[in-house]
Amino acid sequence: MNSPTVLSIAELTEMTTQIFRNAGVSDAQATAVARTIVAGERDACKSHGVYRIEGCFRTLKAGKVMPQAVPELLDDGSGVIRVDAKGAFSPAAFELGAPVLAARAKELGVAALAINSCLHFSALWPEVEALTDQGCAVLAMCPSYSSVAPTGGTEALLGTNPVAFGWPRKDNTPYVFDFATSVAARGEIELHRRAGTPLPEGWAIDAEGRPTTDPAAALDGAMLPFGGHKGSAISTMVELLAGVMIGDLTSPEALEYLGSMSLLPHHGELVIAFCPKRFAAGRSDPFARAEVLFEAIAGQGARLPSQRRYAARIKSEAVGITLTAEEMALLEKLRTQGLDAV
Amino acid sequence: MNSPTVLSIAELTEMTTQIFRNAGVSDAQATAVARTIVAGERDACKSHGVYRIEGCFRTLKAGKVMPQAVPELLDDGSGVIRVDAKGAFSPAAFELGAPVLAARAKELGVAALAINSCLHFSALWPEVEALTDQGCAVLAMCPSYSSVAPTGGTEALLGTNPVAFGWPRKDNTPYVFDFATSVAARGEIELHRRAGTPLPEGWAIDAEGRPTTDPAAALDGAMLPFGGHKGSAISTMVELLAGVMIGDLTSPEALEYLGSMSLLPHHGELVIAFCPKRFAAGRSDPFARAEVLFEAIAGQGARLPSQRRYAARIKSEAVGITLTAEEMALLEKLRTQGLDAV
Numbered sequence: 168m169n170s171p172t173v174l175s176i177a178e179l180t181e182m183t184t185q186i187f188r189n190a191g192v193s194d195a196q197a198t199a200v201a202r203t204i205v206a207g208e209r210d211a212c213k214s215h216g217v218y219r220i221e222g223c224f225r226t227l228k229a230g231k232v233m234p235q236a237v238p239e240l241l242d243d244g245s246g247v248i249r250v251d252a253k254g255a256f257s258p259a260a261f262e263l264g265a266p267v268l269a270a271r272a273k274e275l276g277v278a279a280l281a282i283n284s285c286l287h288f289s290a291l292w293p294e295v296e297a298l299t300d301q302g303c304a305v306l307a308m309c310p311s312y313s314s315v316a317p318t319g320g321t322e323a324l325l326g327t328n329p330v331a332f333g334w335p336r337k338d339n340t341p342y343v344f345d346f347a348t349s350v351a352a353r354g355e356i357e358l359h360r361r362a363g364t365p366l367p368e369g370w371a372i373d374a375e376g377r378p379t380t381d382p383a384a385a386l387d388g389a390m391l392p393f394g395g396h397k398g399s400a401i402s403t404m405v406e407l408l409a410g411v412m413i414g415d416l417t418s419p420e421a422l423e424y425l426g427s428m429s430l431l432p433h434h435g436e437l438v439i440a441f442c443p444k445r446f447a448a449g450r451s452d453p454f455a456r457a458e459v460l461f462e463a464i465a466g467q468g469a470r471l472p473s474q475r476r477y478a479a480r481i482k483s484e485a486v487g488i489t490l491t492a493e494e495m496a497l498l499e500k501l502r503t504q505g506l507d508a509v
Numbered sequence: 510m511n512s513p514t515v516l517s518i519a520e521l522t523e524m525t526t527q528i529f530r531n532a533g534v535s536d537a538q539a540t541a542v543a544r545t546i547v548a549g550e551r552d553a554c555k556s557h558g559v560y561r562i563e564g565c566f567r568t569l570k571a572g573k574v575m576p577q578a579v580p581e582l583l584d585d586g587s588g589v590i591r592v593d594a595k596g597a598f599s600p601a602a603f604e605l606g607a608p609v610l611a612a613r614a615k616e617l618g619v620a621a622l623a624i625n626s627c628l629h630f631s632a633l634w635p636e637v638e639a640l641t642d643q644g645c646a647v648l649a650m651c652p653s654y655s656s657v658a659p660t661g662g663t664e665a666l667l668g669t670n671p672v673a674f675g676w677p678r679k680d681n682t683p684y685v686f687d688f689a690t691s692v693a694a695r696g697e698i699e700l701h702r703r704a705g706t707p708l709p710e711g712w713a714i715d716a717e718g719r720p721t722t723d724p725a726a727a728l729d730g731a732m733l734p735f736g737g738h739k740g741s742a743i744s745t746m747v748e749l750l751a752g753v754m755i756g757d758l759t760s761p762e763a764l765e766y767l768g769s770m771s772l773l774p775h776h777g778e779l780v781i782a783f784c785p786k787r788f789a790a791g792r793s794d795p796f797a798r799a800e801v802l803f804e805a806i807a808g809q810g811a812r813l814p815s816q817r818r819y820a821a822r823i824k825s826e827a828v829g830i831t832l833t834a835e836e837m838a839l840l841e842k843l844r845t846q847g848l849d850a851v
Contacts, residue, residue, distance in 0.1 A: 413791025450756025
C-alpha cells in the first residue's frame with residue numbers, strides 16, 4: 168500500500184486530464200492543464216506537479232475560474248497577438264496563441280503575445296520551451312500576488328513576478344532560465360518555519376517593515392526582491408509590462424480582486440518572441456556562436472540553468488514518473504470526489 | 510584659478526562638440542556624442558560626463574573608432590530596424606534609428622533596434638529617455654568586456670552588461686532604471702583599492718577563482734554578477750540577445766578583438782520599444798494605472814529609480830553645470846591639444 172507507483176508520461180497525462188474533466192473542466196482546458204502539470208512532474212519540479220491540482224480545484228470550487236471558457240485569439244496582423252482567456256486556466260490560452268506568436272516573430276523578427284484574463288498557476292518554462300522548440304528566443308513574465316516589498320519599502324506590494332528566458336539550441340535542450348524576482352519563494356520561508364530555523368539575512372521584513380530572520384514574522388510581513396534595488400526594479404518592470412501595459416491586473420490589484428492568496432491569481436501574461444535568424448541577418452550564425460558562449464560558461468565549472476530539470480526529464484522519459492503512495496492516494500481522491508476533495 | 514566654472518547646458522554642449530570636431534570627428538558624430546556626454550554632466554552622473562572624453566580620445570588615437578563614418582539605416586519595414594554604425598561612436602547611430610524605432614513600435618505594437626559595429630561609451634538612460642519621450646516603453650541592453658565571472662565559475666567571461674528600462678509618464682520625468690548586471694562597478698573596486706578598504710563579501714573572486722575582499726586581487730580576478738545565479742542568467746541573456754542574436758560581438762569577443770579594456774568596446778546594442786497604448790487595446794489607460802503603482806511604491810518610502818538624476822537636471826537647467834578648475838583645465842587641454850592630450 169505504501170510502495171510508490173511508476174507511471175509513464177502518457178499515463179499520468181491521461182489520468183490528470185481525466186481528473187480535470189471529472190471536475191467539469193472542458194476537454195481543451197483539461198488537456199492543456201494536464202500537459203503543463205505533468206511537465207512539472209516529468210522534470211522533477213514537484214512544486215509545479217500534481218500538487219498544483221488542489222490549488223486549481225480550490226479556485227474552481229470558489230467559482231473564480233471559468234472551466235468551460237473558450238479562449239479567443241485576437242490577431243490584427245501586427246506584432247501584438249492577444250488571447251483573451253476569458254477567465255480560463257492559462258495553458259489552453261497559451262497553446263492557442265503560441266503558434267501564431269512564433270509565426271509572427273519569424274515574419275516580423277519580433278512579436279509579443281499578451282494573454283488576458285487567465286489564471287496562471289504554472290512555471291513559465293513550459294511556455295518558453297514551446298517557443299524555443301519553434302526556433303524562437305523568448306522572454307516571458309507575469310505578475311502574481313502582492314507579497315514582496317519594493318527595496319526600501321515597508322510592506323508587500325510587488326508579486327514574486329517570475330521572469331523566464333529561452334534560447335533554442337540545435338540537437339540539445341534549450342538554454343532556459345525561469346525564476347521569481349523575490350529572493351526566495353514563499354514556500355522556502357514556510358519550510359524554515361516548520362523546521363524552526365532562522366531565515367538568511369535579506370529575505371524578508373516583518374509587518375512593521377523591519378528586517379527579520381524569523382520565518383513567522385516574515386510570513387506576516389513581506390518578502391524582499393532578489394539583488395536589492397536591481398531586482399526590485401525588474402519586478403516593477405514586470406508589473407508595468409505584463410500587468411499595466413497589457414491592460415490586466417497588477418499584483419496588488421490581483422490580490423484585491425480575490426482577497427486571498429490561496430486561490431490562483433487572475434491576471435495576464437506577456438511573452439516576447441524573437442527570431443534570431445532575422446536579427447542576425449546573415450552577419451553570423453547565432454546558434455553556432457551561442458554554443459561558444461555556453462561552452463565557455465560550462466567550461467569554467469559554472470552550471471547552465473535547467474540542467475537538473477533536463478536530467479530528470481531523460482529519466483522520466485526512459486523509466487516513467489515515480490509517484491508516492493500519498494500522491495497516488497491524492498490523485499485517486501481528486502478523481503473520485505472531484506471538487507469535494509478540496 | 511581654482512574656482513569652479515558654471516556653464517549653461519548649451520555652452521558645455523557647444524564646447525564638447527568643438528572638442529570632438531577638433532579631433533577630426535564628423536559634425537554628426539560630434540554633436541551626438543556631445544549631447545550624450547553633457548546629459549551625464551547635467552544629471553550629475555560624473556562617471557558618464559566629460560570624464561568620458563579621454564576614453565573616446567584614446568580610442569580615436571588608437572585608430573579603433575571611425576571618426577568620419579556615417580551610420581547607415583537598414584529598414585525592411587519589419588519589426589527589426591538596423592543601424593550599421595560602421596565603427597563610429599554609438600550616439601549618432603542611435604539618433605538615426607530611434608525615430609524609426611518609435612514609429613515602428615506605434616505601427617506594430619513592438620519593434621526592436623539593433624545597432625551594429627558601434628563604440629558604446631555611455632549609460633543607456635539617455636537612449637531610453639529619447640524613446641519614453643516618444644511615448645514608448647523601452648528595454649535596452651548591450652554587452653561590454655569580459656570582466657565578470659558567471660556564478661559558480663572561476664574567471665571573467667561576461668561583461669558588466671547593462672540593462673535599462675523606461676516607462677513614459679505624463680507631465681513627469683519617466684520611470685527609468687539603468688544598471689550593470691555586475692554586483693558593483695569596476696570603478697567602485699578601484700575606489701576601495703585606493704582607500705585601502707576591503708570589498709564587501711560577494712563582489713569578486715581572485716585570479717584563482719576564490720572569493721576575495723582584497724580590491725587588488727579582485728582587479729586581477731573577476732567581478733561577480735548581482736543577485737547570484739539570477740543576475741548571472743540575466744547577464745548571459747544580454748550576451749545572447751544583444752551580442753550573438755544581432756550578429757555582433759559578445760563581451761569575450763569584444764575583449765579579444767581589442768586586447769585591452771582601456772579602449773571603448775566595439776560591439777552592438779539592442780533596444781526594444783513597446784507602444785503601451787497598442788498593448789492595452791482600450792482595456793484600460795496604461796499611463797493612469799502606472800501612476801497608481803508608482804504612488805504605492807513611493808508611498809511606502811521606497812525610491813523610484815533615477816530621482817537623484819532628475820533633481821540634478823532641474824538644478825542644471827536652472828543654474829547651469831558646475832565644473833571644477835581641474836575639469837575646465839582638462840577640457841581646455843583636450844580642446845587645444847586634441848589627440849595629443851591623451
